[in-house]
Amino acid sequence: xxxxxxxxxxxxxxxxxxxxxxxxxxxxxxxxxxxxxxxxxxxxxxxxxxxxxxxxxxxxxxxxxxxxxxxxxxxxxxxxxxxxxxxxxxxxxxxxxxxxxxxxxxxxxxxxxxxxxxxxxxxxxxxxxxxxxxxxxxxxxxxxxxxxxxxxxxxxxxxxxxxxxxxxxxxxxxxxxxxxxxxxxxxxxxxxxxxxxxxxxxxxxxxxxxxxxxxxxxxxxxxxxxxxxxxxxxxxxxxxxxxxx
Amino acid sequence: xxxxxxxxxxxxxxxxxxxxxxxxxxxxxxxxxxxxxxxxxxxxxxxxxxxxxxxxxxxxxxxxxxxxxxxxxxxxxxxxxxxxxxxxxxxxxxxxxxxxxxxxxxxxxxxxxxxxxxxxxxxxxxxxxxxxxxxxxxxxxxxxxxxxxxxxxxxxxxxxxxxxxxxxxxxxxxxxxxxxxxxxxxxxxxxxxxxxxxxxxxxxxxxxxxxxxxxxxxxxxxxxxxxxxxxxxxxxxxxxxxxxxxxxxxxxxxxxxxxxxxxxxxxxxxxxxxxxxxxxxxxxxxxxxxxxxxxxxxxxxxxxxxxxxxxxxxxxxxxxxxxxxxxxxxxxxxxxxxxxxxxxxxxxxxxxxxxxxxxxxxxxxxxxxxxxxxxxxxxxxxxxxxxxxxxxxxxxxxxxxxxxxxxxxxx
Numbered sequence: 001x002x003x004x005x006x007x008x009x010x011x012x013x014x015x016x017x018x019x020x021x022x023x024x025x026x027x028x029x030x031x032x033x034x035x036x037x038x039x040x041x042x043x044x045x046x047x048x049x050x051x052x053x054x055x056x057x058x059x060x061x062x063x064x065x066x067x068x069x070x071x072x073x074x075x076x077x078x079x080x081x082x083x084x085x086x087x088x089x090x091x092x093x094x095x096x097x098x099x100x101x102x103x104x105x106x107x108x109x110x111x112x113x114x115x116x117x118x119x120x121x122x123x124x125x126x127x128x129x130x131x132x133x134x135x136x137x138x139x140x141x142x143x144x145x146x147x148x149x150x151x152x153x154x155x156x157x158x159x160x161x162x163x164x165x166x167x168x169x170x171x172x173x174x175x176x177x178x179x180x181x182x183x184x185x186x187x188x189x190x191x192x193x194x195x196x197x198x199x200x201x202x203x204x205x206x207x208x209x210x211x212x213x214x215x216x217x218x219x220x221x222x223x224x225x226x227x228x229x230x231x232x233x234x235x236x237x238x239x240x241x242x243x244x245x
Numbered sequence: 246x247x248x249x250x251x252x253x254x255x256x257x258x259x260x261x262x263x264x265x266x267x268x269x270x271x272x273x274x275x276x277x278x279x280x281x282x283x284x285x286x287x288x289x290x291x292x293x294x295x296x297x298x299x300x301x302x303x304x305x306x307x308x309x310x311x312x313x314x315x316x317x318x319x320x321x322x323x324x325x326x327x328x329x330x331x332x333x334x335x336x337x338x339x340x341x342x343x344x345x346x347x348x349x350x351x352x353x354x355x356x357x358x359x360x361x362x363x364x365x366x367x368x369x370x371x372x373x374x375x376x377x378x379x380x381x382x383x384x385x386x387x388x389x390x391x392x393x394x395x396x397x398x399x400x401x402x403x404x405x406x407x408x409x410x411x412x413x414x415x416x417x418x419x420x421x422x423x424x425x426x427x428x429x430x431x432x433x434x435x436x437x438x439x440x441x442x443x444x445x446x447x448x449x450x451x452x453x454x455x456x457x458x459x460x461x462x463x464x465x466x467x468x469x470x471x472x473x474x475x476x477x478x479x480x481x482x483x484x485x486x487x488x489x490x491x492x493x494x495x496x497x498x499x500x501x502x503x504x505x506x507x508x509x510x511x512x513x514x515x516x517x518x519x520x521x522x523x524x525x526x527x528x529x530x531x532x533x534x535x536x537x538x539x540x541x542x543x544x545x546x547x548x549x550x551x552x553x554x555x556x557x558x559x560x561x562x563x564x565x566x567x568x569x570x571x572x573x574x575x576x577x578x579x580x581x582x583x584x585x586x587x588x589x590x591x592x593x594x595x596x597x598x599x600x601x602x603x604x605x606x607x608x609x610x611x612x613x614x615x616x617x618x619x620x621x622x623x624x625x626x627x628x629x630x631x632x633x634x635x636x637x638x639x640x641x642x643x644x645x646x647x648x649x650x651x652x653x654x655x656x
Contacts, residue, residue, distance in 0.1 A: 122397075213380030
């Protein structure tokens with residue numbers, strides 16, 4: 001009750017934090033999509049390069065977020081941006097690479113070779129194959145990677161408050177330092193709810209982007225995007241990852 | 246139409262041995278040529294070199310007199326239909342989208358493309374109203390391959406390449422789709438290169454069969470020739486020890502008709518029936534009704550048992566029922582099979598209207614199967630060699646039409 005009252009009375013400032021939070025995630029993941037999808041497609045052409053890239057992306061994922069923020073401070077200080085929005089966005093960008101690049105790579109690699117051969121045999125150019133066949137079929141799996149990145153990064157962005165990037169993490173950190181359970185709980189609940197809502201929203205988008213010929217039965221309303229597209233994706237549930245960080 | 250000249254392919258990983266080794270062959274326009282052989286013999290590689298999915302190491306491929314190396318690869322492929330075993334329909338597109346793909350790439354306008362798609366679906370026996378909007382996942386394997394064939398035919402290419410196209414379809418549907426495709430191919434006069442490892446399919450479909458072994462062409466010729474005169478022990482082995490039976494499949498019942506067409510007509514005098522029986526080498530004759538449709542058979546023994554006068558008229562009730570009859574168009578392999586199944590040594594052959602057209606006997610078929618060259622045999626008039634080999638007496642009946650009633654020939 002107290003927490004609800006707190007949220008109610010501090011509505012405007014919490015909303016402001018929410019917007020900050022979303023900005024960091026949107027910019028970080030947005031750039032990651034712009035680079036990660038083409039990178040995933042590019043490395044699908046060469047297995048050796050793919051292994052190296054995915055390995056590096058996996059290593060990035062293992063760096064604890066606090067440590068990554070710390071590492072970025074001296075580097076970005078060189079351009080006077082050691083703390084604040086930029087390092088937070090860069091960290092989120094890096095964390096997004098693994099799910100997005102790997103899912104894109106996997107989706108393209110797992111395309112039925114017969115389909116690719118048919119496409120080549122019919123006289124489709126590389127570009128036509130990519131845009132008319134390969135990408136449309138890969139969309140569900142790529143989208144699953146993006147959802148995973150978003151959910152992970154909503155969690156990580158909460159920690160970015162320690163480098164002065166703002167966001168909902170502010171509530172949590174203040175709750176800890178002021179021993180104020182209202183702020184702490186409010187921050188945690190809102191971050192969690194945000195992750196769930198974002199994942200659900202993206203699940204709907206994923207469904208809309210999936211070509212009709214590939215759609216499975218109607219998405220159950222409360223599946224919260226857990227309906228994964230491939231076995232590969234199903235193995236790593238986005239929400240458990242976010243929680244474990 | 247398609248000329249392969251000294252075609253050779255070596256893969257870098259297997260430098261020493263050529264996958265296709267100095268292959269030279271011609272495929273005529275409108276011919277269906279089956280490339281046949283065990284796996285790894287180079288037949289698929291040869292096929293893929295024609296549309297340059299595989300680049301030849303050396304040698305030339307001419308299509309309609311033009312060197313394929315002078316074409317842009319993408320344009321070349323759009324002019325060649327390509328069908329593969331796994332079909333490879335694009336799941337994100339409807340049936341219409343799949344078939345329309347090549348016409349679209351060639352810049353056809355919408356109305357023309359749509360009309361073509363409908364036309365093609367009808368050609369492959371799928372109702373456009375039902376199937377156009379379907380997605381590939383809604384179709385059975387057989388239906389998918391029908392769409393695959395339609396897609397390959399979309400831009401009306403003169404040449405089609407098919408890589409074991411019907412290999413993954415269940416046997417019942419496969420037979421149907423093979424028959425239909427053969428009809429379509431003949432009607433549209435497409436030159437088809439067809440890879441298969443199934444000798445039965447090859448014998449059934451091919452105008453010519455090319456048998457490959459270790460990248461070399463072992464024998465190239467019409468199916469009858471391969472079955473009658475295998476060029477080597479390898480081919481004899483490959484076509485199988487039952488090649489005599491396989492050859493029978495290439496012939497139909499009308500090819501093996503005996504020269505005797507002696508029958509007993511219902512309503513005839515028993516004197517004439519006796520004469521017909523005497524003139525016919527089998528000792529049994531067919532009883533036909535007024536329309537020429539068989540209603541049973543008679544032997545001398547049952548006439549004796551019936552104790553009738555020579556001037557009495559033949560009654561249909563005297564005839565013993567026939568185990569089975571065959572149609573003139575039935576292939577001899579199934580005729581022999583039916584003989585074994587019914588334990589008889591001869592059948593009455595019916596024409597399309599269901600009237601008696603002649604007899605086919607086991608001895609006649611056996612003689613035909615043993616004949617050195619079935620083509621020559623058919624031309625020379627089968628009946629002579631057949632009856633001689635079978636040990637049947639040449640028929641007096643034909644010279645004495647008064648003694649027996651002859652069924653209308655081919656009526």
